[in-house]
Amino acid sequence: MNPTGAQVAAIRDTRTQTAEHTGCPEWQLAGIRAALLATQGAPADVMSAAMLAAGDASLRVPSEPGFLGHWPRNASAERRRSAFTPCADHKEHPAGGCPACRAERAAMTEEQRLAAIAEAHQILAATTSQYVPPAVARALAQEAS
Numbered sequence: 001m002n003p004t005g006a007q008v009a010a011i012r013d014t015r016t017q018t019a020e021h022t023g024c025p026e027w028q029l030a031g032i033r034a035a036l037l038a039t040q041g042a043p044a045d046v047m048s049a050a051m052l053a054a055g056d057a058s059l060r061v062p063s064e065p066g067f068l069g070h071w072p073r074n075a076s077a078e079r080r081r082s083a084f085t086p087c088a089d090h091k092e093h094p095a096g097g098c099p100a101c102r103a104e105r106a107a108m109t110e111e112q113r114l115a116a117i118a119e120a121h122q123i124l125a126a127t128t129s130q131y132v133p134p135a136v137a138r139a140l141a142q143e144a145s
């Protein structure tokens, strides 16, 4: 979305209040503006997600993935990933299907692979409010059947 100055300031002010209560890093206007610009969707959906993200002390900086992780349940439309979200480790490749990451995974031992999966689950649980770990999802499915 293309935010107004007032919208960017509202996210910054909310983040500042979160920082005062939790000690988390404050967010700068330029970073908030860039993250809002990168996030696709109806302004009300994007602003709601950004506002929720501003209250999440575990997010160090404003970002499109951080906002998408707080997409509201009653948003007008599903969240959409931008066409090109770079890999966190290899900026020249897209996050989904990064060939450099695939090569690194192929070279891993089974122990390293399981440790990386466990770490990814921890990161997801910390950054995504609606994340359900696979083991929990399986247990819930068994309970339901």
Ligand SMILES: [Zn+2]
Pocket (backbone or CB within 6 Å): 087, 088, 089, 090, 093, 098, 099, 100, 101, 102
């Ligand atoms: Zn990569």
